[in-house]
Amino acid sequence: MTAIDILGLEKTYSVGFWRKKPRCALKPLHLRIEEGEIFGFLGPNGAGKTTTLKMLMGLVYPTAGSAQILGMEINDPRMKAQIGFLPEQPYFYDYLTAGELLNYYGQLSGVAAKERERKVREVLGRVGLPDVMRVQLRKFSKGMLQRVGIAQAILHDPRIVFLDEPMSGLDPMGRREVRDLMEQLKQEGKTVFFSTHILSDAEALCDRVAIIHLGELRSVGAVADLTSSVEGKIELVWHGNKIPAAMKALGADCHVTGDTVRAVLLEGNQDAALEALRREPLRIISLIPVRTSLEEYFVRKLQPSRAAAGVTQ
Amino acid sequence: MKPSRRITIVAGTLLITCLVGSVLLLLHIDRERKGATLEEVLYISSPTLLKRMSLGYDGLLADVYWTRAVQYFGDKLTRGSEHFDLLAPLLEITTTLDPHLLVAYEYGSNFLAPKIPGGADQPQRAIKLVEFGIRNNPNQWHLYYDLGFIYYMELGDYPKAEQAFAAGAKVPNAHQIMPLMAAKMAEHAGNIQTARLMWVTTYQITRDPMVRSNAVAHLNALQVDEDVTTLERLVSHYREKTGHLPQKFADLETANMLRGTPVDPLGHTYKLMPDGHVEVRVPDDLPFIEKGIPIGYIPPRKPKLPPVN
Amino acid sequence: MSGRIIHIASNTFREAVRDRVLYNLIAFALLMSGAAILVGQISIGIERLVVINLGLTAVSLFGIVIAIFIGIGLVSKEIDKRTLYTVLSRPVQRWEFIIGKFFGLAGTGVVNSFFMALGVFAALLYVSHHFQATDGWVLVALYFIILQFLIITSLALLFSSFSSPLLSAVFAFALFVIGTFAEDLRGFAGLTRGIVRWLATGAAYMVPNFSALNVISSVAHEQPVAGQLILSNTAYALVYASMALCGAVLIFERRNLK
Numbered sequence: 001m002t003a004i005d006i007l008g009l010e011k012t013y014s015v016g017f018w019r020k021k022p023r024c025a026l027k028p029l030h031l032r033i034e035e036g037e038i039f040g041f042l043g044p045n046g047a048g049k050t051t052t053l054k055m056l057m058g059l060v061y062p063t064a065g066s067a068q069i070l071g072m073e074i075n076d077p078r079m080k081a082q083i084g085f086l087p088e089q090p091y092f093y094d095y096l097t098a099g100e101l102l103n104y105y106g107q108l109s110g111v112a113a114k115e116r117e118r119k120v121r122e123v124l125g126r127v128g129l130p131d132v133m134r135v136q137l138r139k140f141s142k143g144m145l146q147r148v149g150i151a152q153a154i155l156h157d158p159r160i161v162f163l164d165e166p167m168s169g170l171d172p173m174g175r176r177e178v179r180d181l182m183e184q185l186k187q188e189g190k191t192v193f194f195s196t197h198i199l200s201d202a203e204a205l206c207d208r209v210a211i212i213h214l215g216e217l218r219s220v221g222a223v224a225d226l227t228s229s230v231e232g233k234i235e236l237v238w239h240g241n242k243i244p245a246a247m248k249a250l251g252a253d254c255h256v257t258g259d260t261v262r263a264v265l266l267e268g269n270q271d272a273a274l275e276a277l278r279r280e281p282l283r284i285i286s287l288i289p290v291r292t293s294l295e296e297y298f299v300r301k302l303q304p305s306r307a308a309a310g311v312t313q
Numbered sequence: 314m315k316p317s318r319r320i321t322i323v324a325g326t327l328l329i330t331c332l333v334g335s336v337l338l339l340l341h342i343d344r345e346r347k348g349a350t351l352e353e354v355l356y357i358s359s360p361t362l363l364k365r366m367s368l369g370y371d372g373l374l375a376d377v378y379w380t381r382a383v384q385y386f387g388d389k390l391t392r393g394s395e396h397f398d399l400l401a402p403l404l405e406i407t408t409t410l411d412p413h414l415l416v417a418y419e420y421g422s423n424f425l426a427p428k429i430p431g432g433a434d435q436p437q438r439a440i441k442l443v444e445f446g447i448r449n450n451p452n453q454w455h456l457y458y459d460l461g462f463i464y465y466m467e468l469g470d471y472p473k474a475e476q477a478f479a480a481g482a483k484v485p486n487a488h489q490i491m492p493l494m495a496a497k498m499a500e501h502a503g504n505i506q507t508a509r510l511m512w513v514t515t516y517q518i519t520r521d522p523m524v525r526s527n528a529v530a531h532l533n534a535l536q537v538d539e540d541v542t543t544l545e546r547l548v549s550h551y552r553e554k555t556g557h558l559p560q561k562f563a564d565l566e567t568a569n570m571l572r573g574t575p576v577d578p579l580g581h582t583y584k585l586m587p588d589g590h591v592e593v594r595v596p597d598d599l600p601f602i603e604k605g606i607p608i609g610y611i612p613p614r615k616p617k618l619p620p621v622n
Numbered sequence: 623m624s625g626r627i628i629h630i631a632s633n634t635f636r637e638a639v640r641d642r643v644l645y646n647l648i649a650f651a652l653l654m655s656g657a658a659i660l661v662g663q664i665s666i667g668i669e670r671l672v673v674i675n676l677g678l679t680a681v682s683l684f685g686i687v688i689a690i691f692i693g694i695g696l697v698s699k700e701i702d703k704r705t706l707y708t709v710l711s712r713p714v715q716r717w718e719f720i721i722g723k724f725f726g727l728a729g730t731g732v733v734n735s736f737f738m739a740l741g742v743f744a745a746l747l748y749v750s751h752h753f754q755a756t757d758g759w760v761l762v763a764l765y766f767i768i769l770q771f772l773i774i775t776s777l778a779l780l781f782s783s784f785s786s787p788l789l790s791a792v793f794a795f796a797l798f799v800i801g802t803f804a805e806d807l808r809g810f811a812g813l814t815r816g817i818v819r820w821l822a823t824g825a826a827y828m829v830p831n832f833s834a835l836n837v838i839s840s841v842a843h844e845q846p847v848a849g850q851l852i853l854s855n856t857a858y859a860l861v862y863a864s865m866a867l868c869g870a871v872l873i874f875e876r877r878n879l880k
Contacts, residue, residue: 055314057711059879066314074314077713085711091703093633095640107629108712152708162711316875320717324868324875331865336827338858342834343808345850377806384809 001071003160003191004033004056008065011051025051026215028065033193033208035159038186040206041195042298048215049195050088053164057085070159081110084153088164090145092137098124098148099133102155109156123151128177142169150178154185161185163194167201179205203227203294211301218301227293232267235290236274239283246276264290360402360409375411378403382417386424387523390615397433400425404442412449415456416521418442422459423515423524426467431527431600431616436467454488455518457481461494465511471502490514509535526618533578533619534601537593541605544575544583544591558589626714627722634726638692647737650684658745669749674842677742678763682838685735685771690794693727693778698787701879710879717871724779724867731771739764756844762852763841769859773830774798776866783874801832830862 008028015021026048033039043049054060056067058074072079092101102120111119124130127147132140140148146169153161166182167175182192182205196202202209203223210220219226241256243263248254250272252265265273267289277284364371382403389397404425407417424432426439443460450456461477464470475498482491494514497507509532516528547570551559554568562585565571575583581594583605593605600616657676700706709719739761746757777797781790800807807829811822834855837847 054707054879057707058314059707059710061316061876061878062314075317075715077715080711080713083711085708087704087707089704090708092705092708093637095637096633100636104629104633105708105712108626108709108714110713149708317715320715320875321872324717324871328865328868328872331861331868334861335858335865338854338861339827339831342831342851342854342858343805345848345854346805346834377803380806380809380813383813 001035002032002068003035003037003070004031004193005068005071006031006052006056006065007067009052009055009062009067010064011048011055011060012063024215026055027217029212029217031210031217031220033191035191036186036189037207038182038192038205039194040202040209041193041212042197042199042202042209043195043212044197044302046214047212049212050164051215052212053085053162053195056162081156082159084156084158084161086149086153086161086163086166089168090149092145092148094138095136097132097134097136098129098140101137101148102152105152106155111156119155119157123155126154126181127151128174143171143174146170147174150181158190160191160193163192165196166194167196167198175201199295199298209294211298213302223294226297232293232296233264233290234267234270234287236263236265236277236287237261237285238277239285242280242282244276244280244282246279247273250276260285267293360406364410371410375407375414378407378410379414379417382407382420383523386420390430390618392615397424397429400433401435401438401442408442408445412446415446415450415453418446418456418459419519419521419524422463423527426463428467430612430614436463439463439467452484452486454481454484454486454491457484458488458491458494458514458518461498462511462515465498465502471498474498474502488518490518505535505539523618526620529619530599530616531601533599534603536578537599537602538604540575540577540583541591541593544585545589547571548585548589548591552589558587559585561585627718627725630709630714630719630722631725631729634723635729638726638730641692641695646684646688647734647741650680650738651741653680654741654745658748670746671842673742673745673749674760674763675838677738677745678760678767678838678841681735681738681742681764682767682770684738685731685767686774686795686798688734689727689731689771689774690778690791690798692730693775694782694787694790694794697723697779697782698790701782702787706879716875720779720783720867720870720874724776724863727775727779728772731775732768735764735768735771754844756846759837759841759844759847762847763837765852766835766837766855769855770832770835772859772863773801773832773866776863776870777830780866780870780873783870784877797830798832801830802836803833804829804831805833831858835859 006029008030009026010028011024011026013023013025015023029048029052041049041052051060055062056069056074058080067074069079070082096104099120102123103116106116106120121133124132127150129144129147129151132144137145137148146166150163150166153163163182166178170178179201182194185192206223208220208222209226211218236252238261239259241259241261243254243256243261247263247265250265250269252263252269252273254261254263256262263273270287274284274287382400385403386397386400389400404417404421407414421439421442425442426432426434426436428434440460440463443456443463446453446456447460457477457480461474461481464474464477475495478491478495478498481487482495484491494511497504497510501507512528512532512535516525516532519525519528547565548559551565551568551570559565559568562571562574562583566573577583577593577599579595579598581598584592584594586592591605592607593599593602596602596605596607596610597613597617600612600618654677658673700709706719710716742760742764743753743757746760747753774794774797778790778794781793785793804826808823808826811819811826814822834851841847
């Protein structure tokens with residue numbers, strides 16, 4: 001069944017002392033997310049991602065439009081019992097311990113008293129914090145708080161998990177763990193809806209993505225479909241200062257620095273380029289992706305309006 | 314995806330109900346507690362201590378106490394009390410907190426000095442109060458008037474009254490009545506005309522409705538006293554001439570001693586008694602009269618002052 | 623439903639306690655002990671009076687300050703710091719949140735007052751060496767202080783539902799001061815005329831009536847408090863606090879949590 005059905009959800013804020021200046025945070029949004037998929041909600045900062053999530057959580061009231069989650073209305077308690085939410089840069093009650101906090105959330109979510117202790121322990125282990133039950137939250141680092149945030153979102157075994165920037169504040173190891181966790185949630189049949197501006201994560205995880213910019217939906221679809229139209233670029237670095245003619249023929253962008261050469265070319269030409277170097281022979285120092293396909297697609301999608309908005313990033 | 318309507322209706326209804334309830338309860342509590350605040354607050358019996366405790370907000374506190382004093386007296390008056398014990402302390406606290414609150418001294422001279430039931434019957438304390446006021450406001454002629462008023466009205470001490478008025482006359486911008494009043498004290502103090510002048514002046518120079526109303530009541534009483542004296546003299550005259558007492562006022566009219574039926578300042582006709590006395594018809598309406606009181610009349614505890622306007 | 627309110631309340635209580643609110647009791651205890659010892663030494667014949675006046679005034683002021691700052695802190699802080707988001711995304715209704723917070727705060731205040739009351743009685747025992755029958759009225763005075771506390775807490779919640787922490791604190795404290803002079807305000811209003819009279823009277827009746835709840839002086843002088851008054855004041859406090867809470871619920875329900 002449809003997990004999340006967004007029907008023309010819209011939000012305009014009236015700003016200014018006399019409330020005269022309207023600022024459109026989200027233009028009418030139509031989106032449908034199926035159960036069991038990992039859905040990425042992508043966009044630069046200020047695009048309207050968090051506004052959308054807040055409206056879905058019932059924290060902000062839309063100016064127009066509506067949404068249904070699992071076929072139920074937004075403020076329906078029965079619906080809320082089946083979802084979990086991780087806000088951006090979460091913050092928790094300083095003076096409670098992790099165990100007390102999760103126990104509190106468990107109480108509010110209706111987790112039965114007998115099971116609560118067990119589930120709290122379980123979920124803390126799952127997010128990689130097995131020993132912090134009795135530590136006060138004010139002593140937690142940013143990364144630890146992020147993990148606790150994820151823990152409270154999945155504690156009560158919800159059907160849908162909403163995550164706002166779940167990777168923020170995590171080191172590469174942490175991000176890997178969260179990615180694995182999200183995969184596990186999918187295996188368990190849950191739906192994951194997360195917003196991010198880190199495209200590599202989205203590319204790795206998502207079944208489908210939506211790209212949003214300046215409050216407007218730019219595109220939506222499966223990652224493979226979207227990126228089939230664009231290729232990524234790679235960067236090739238080799239020893240010496242010689243540039244084979246074949247490189248130029250491949251349309252590579254080359255720079256010589258000291259006794260190394262750095263060339264940027266399309267991913268598809270990777271094999272041909274390597275062949276050209278091997279034939280010389282020239283010693284290869286490194287080969288790394290400069291941009292992923294999704295990133296390329298993303299930037300292209302954002303281009304016209306970014307020029308129009310005069311945004312530089 | 315809008316705020317819950319059910320909550321709005323329930324909370325809104327409950328709010329209005331509680332609002333009404335709180336007002337009703339407040340009215341109820343107020344009734345139960347009449348005057349209790351005053352009793353309680355005066356436990357801080359030393360005005361100077363209170364002044365220190367007021368942390369520099371003595372002006373405001375003075376206004377608060379002044380309001381309490383006015384309400385206290387008005388309330389007691391309405392209930393026909395015989396004790397006005399707290400009036401003096403209230404006025405003293407008020408003036409300690411703000412020595413320049415002139416109306417408090419005027420109140421003291423009009424209501425602290427006179428006898429019960431029109432006042433608290435504490436003329437000496439009133440004098441101390443007004444003298445304190447004069448020390449702190451030596452150029453306010455009104456205060457000298459208040460002082461002279463007390464000496465004249467309540468203590469009958471004409472020399473002291475004259476001193477007070479004369480001192481006030483010397484103050485810059487003194488009202489022209491001051492030297493006039495001083496002169497009256499010297500010569501015609503016992504005269505009813507002087508008393509009348511005093512009350513008219515009080516009426517004119519005050520802004521307090523209660524003081525005005527009180528002045529009018531006294532002026533009426535003076536008028537009645539004068540009328541009764543005159544009428545009884547006429548009756549005597551008539552008896553001398555005819556050898557018997559008149560039966561009714563019409564008889565005096567026939568004898569060309571009177572024109573029309575005599576009425577008191579409130580419009581009620583006087584009563585001519587068989588033994589030649591003249592009495593007022595509705596003594597309740599005329600507090601403060603000294604003549605024309607019906608025999609065996611017991612005045613009500615609360616003097617009926619004319620309506621305040 | 624009521625289960626969730628209790629959970630929110632107990633969590634609020636725990637948060638307040640851990641936030642070292644109860645440390646104020648130490649300051650209070652020091653104050654009371656110091657005063658008691660000082661008064662006991664001087665022996666001026668009115669020790670009881672001073673101890674009761676000082677003790678109850680301190681209980682009242684400490685209580686009001688706690689009510690205002692903790693009350694406001696606990697709601698505004700939640701909104702500011704987004705701890706609220708993870709609560710409201712659960713099956714918790716907004717009004718349950720407000721009511722739960724209120725009970726948590728009220729509970730904190732009652733517990734705090736209880737310990738302070740022990741301090742007052744201890745000081746009293748120290749200076750007069752025995753209890754008197756009239757000391758029972760001190761309990762009534764304390765009860766009234768708790769009622770004041772409930773009203774102020776509900777007002778603090780009302781203001782934090784829409785205003786910044788600083789403004790909320792200012793408003794709540796202002797209402798406390800005005801409420802102490804509520805009877806005089808009604809008296810002032812009675813002396814005005816015309817439309818000013820309507821507005822002034824309206825305002826005078828809306829302001830919380832702390833005048834009737836202030837029986838510290840009379841209790842210090844061993845005056846009894848009328849039973850009727852105890853009932854009326856209890857009813858008034860409950861009704862007034864409910865009114866403020868309804869206002870808080872209505873406002874909070876509509877608020878966009880940015």
